Amino acid sequence: MKTVREHDWRWKADGGYYTNSAVELRDNPLLPDFRKLRDRKFAALFERFAPAPGGEALELGCGASRWLPYLALRKQCRVTGVDYEPSAVELTEANMRGAGAAGTILCRDAFDLKANDDLVGRFDLVYSLGLLEHFDDLAHCLRAVTAYARPGGLVMTMVPNLQGVNWALQRYGDIRILETHVVYDVGRLRRRHEEAGLTTLAAGYAGFYDGFVSATAPSTPRGRRKIHHAICRTTNMAARAWLLATRERVAPELAWTAPAVYYVGRRA
Numbered sequence: 001m002k003t004v005r006e007h008d009w010r011w012k013a014d015g016g017y018y019t020n021s022a023v024e025l026r027d028n029p030l031l032p033d034f035r036k037l038r039d040r041k042f043a044a045l046f047e048r049f050a051p052a053p054g055g056e057a058l059e060l061g062c063g064a065s066r067w068l069p070y071l072a073l074r075k076q077c078r079v080t081g082v083d084y085e086p087s088a089v090e091l092t093e094a095n096m097r098g099a100g101a102a103g104t105i106l107c108r109d110a111f112d113l114k115a116n117d118d119l120v121g122r123f124d125l126v127y128s129l130g131l132l133e134h135f136d137d138l139a140h141c142l143r144a145v146t147a148y149a150r151p152g153g154l155v156m157t158m159v160p161n162l163q164g165v166n167w168a169l170q171r172y173g174d175i176r177i178l179e180t181h182v183v184y185d186v187g188r189l190r191r192r193h194e195e196a197g198l199t200t201l202a203a204g205y206a207g208f209y210d211g212f213v214s215a216t217a218p219s220t221p222r223g224r225r226k227i228h229h230a231i232c233r234t235t236n237m238a239a240r241a242w243l244l245a246t247r248e249r250v251a252p253e254l255a256w257t258a259p260a261v262y263y264v265g266r267r268a
Contacts, residue, residue, distance in 0.1 A: 007134050007180035011063065011085040016217040018064055018087070022094035029098030030066045037243065037251060038207030038259050042067070042129075042158070045202070049154050049264055050075045051124035058123040058148055060110040061131030063088030069099035079103040080119070082110045111144045119148050127156035133181045142196035149267040155198055157263045159184050160213050161205060164256025165235075170214035173228040177215055185255055189263045198265030205258035208251040209239040213259045 010017050020030065032039040046067070051057055053076035059068055062081030071077045080103060083089050089107040096103055108115050110131070126148045135141050145155055162170055162183045170178045184192075190203045211232030216225045243251055 005176065005179040008085075010177070010180065010217070011088055013087045014218065016215070018091055020064065020091065022090050025064065025091055025094040026098040029069065029095045030064055031099060032066050032070055036207070036210070037248065038210060039066075041206040041253075042260075043070070045156065045206075045262065045264065046071065046075065049125060049156060049201070051077050054078065055124040056080070056122060057125040057127070058082070058119065060126065060128040060145065060148075062092050062105065064091040064095050065129075066095075067127075067129065068092065068103055069096055069101035072096075072101035072103050073099065077125075080123075081105045082108050082116070082119075084109045111141055113144050113147055116144075116148070121147065121150050123148050123150060123153055125149075125154045125156060127158075129158045130160055132157055133159040133162075133184060136182065138182070138192045139196060142193065142198075146196055146198065146267055151267060153267050154201070155193070155263075155265050155267065157189065157193065158206065158260050159189065159262075161255070161258050161261045162213070164254075165209075166213045166257070166259070169211060169228070169232065172231075173214045173216045173224070174220045177217060184261050186261055186263075189261050193263050193265050197268055199268065200263070200265050202262070202264040204262060205253040205255060206260040206262050207253060207258050208243060209235070209257045210259040211235040211239075 009015050034040055050071055055077050057071050057077045057079050059065055059081045062083050065081055068079045068081050072079045081092050086107055089105055092105045126145055132141050149155055162181055186203050190200055216228050
C-alpha cells in the first residue's frame with residue numbers, strides 16, 4: 001500500500017518510537033495516565049463505547065498498548081491486538097503480562113483481510129490509536145477496519161493532531177516524521193469514515209495540549225533533539241500550570257493545540 005513516506009523504520013527497535021524494553025514493561029507496565037486530560041478523555045470515550053463485560057475489542061497497531069490492559073482489566077473485555085512489527089508485538093505481550101491482563105496478540109498485517117479471516121465480523125469494538133494517519137489510501141484501510149467489526153459494532157479511530165502548534169513543533173523536531181503523516185482535522189476524519197459507510201456517533205478533539213505529540217528520532221541531530229525536548233517540556237509545564245490555575249475549567253480542546261483527533265462510528 002502506498003504510504004505518505006516510508007515509515008517502517010520508525011517502529012523498529014532502534015527507530016526511537018518505543019522507548020521501553022520488554023523487560024522494563026514486564027516490571028513497570030504502561031497504563032493510562034489519568035493525570036493527563038487527554039487520557040481522561042480517551043477513558044471517557046472507552047467508558048461510553050467499550051463493549052459490555054465479556055464483549056470483544058480489537059486494537060490495530062497495538063505496539064506497547066496502554067489501553068489493551070485497561071479494557072481487559074477495567075472493562076473486562078476479551079481483547080485482541082494486531083501489529084505487523086515483531087518487536088512491537090513483543091513489547092505488547094510484555095506490557096500485558098506486566099499488567100496482569102489476558103489477551104491475544106498477533107503479528108500480522110492489519111489490512112490484509114485474507115490473512116485475518118478469523119477476525120472478520122467478530123468484534124464489538126475495533127479501534128486504533130495512531131495508525132491510519134500513516135496511509136494515503138484510507139479507504140483501503142477502513143474496508144479492513146470495518147470488516148472486523150460485527151454488524152452494528154463500533155469503530156474508533158484516534159490520530160495525532162498535527163495542526164497548528166503541533167505541526168510547527170514536529171516540523172522543527174524532525175520533518176521526516178511529519179512527512180509520514182496525513183494531517184487530519186475533525187471534518188476530514190469524519191468524512192473519510194462516513195464515506196466508508198459508518199454512521200457517526202462522536203467526533204472531536206481530545207485533550208488540551210501535549211508538546212510531546214511531536215517527536216525526534218535517534219538520527220535527528222543531537223542539538224536539535226535537545227532544543228526540541230526543551231521546548232516541549234517548557235510548553236507542557238506552562239500548560240500544566242494553566243490547568244492547575246484554572247482547575248481545568250478553562251481547558252478548551254482546540255484544533256491548533258489539542259493532541260489528538262478522534263472519531264467513533266457504527267457499522268451498518
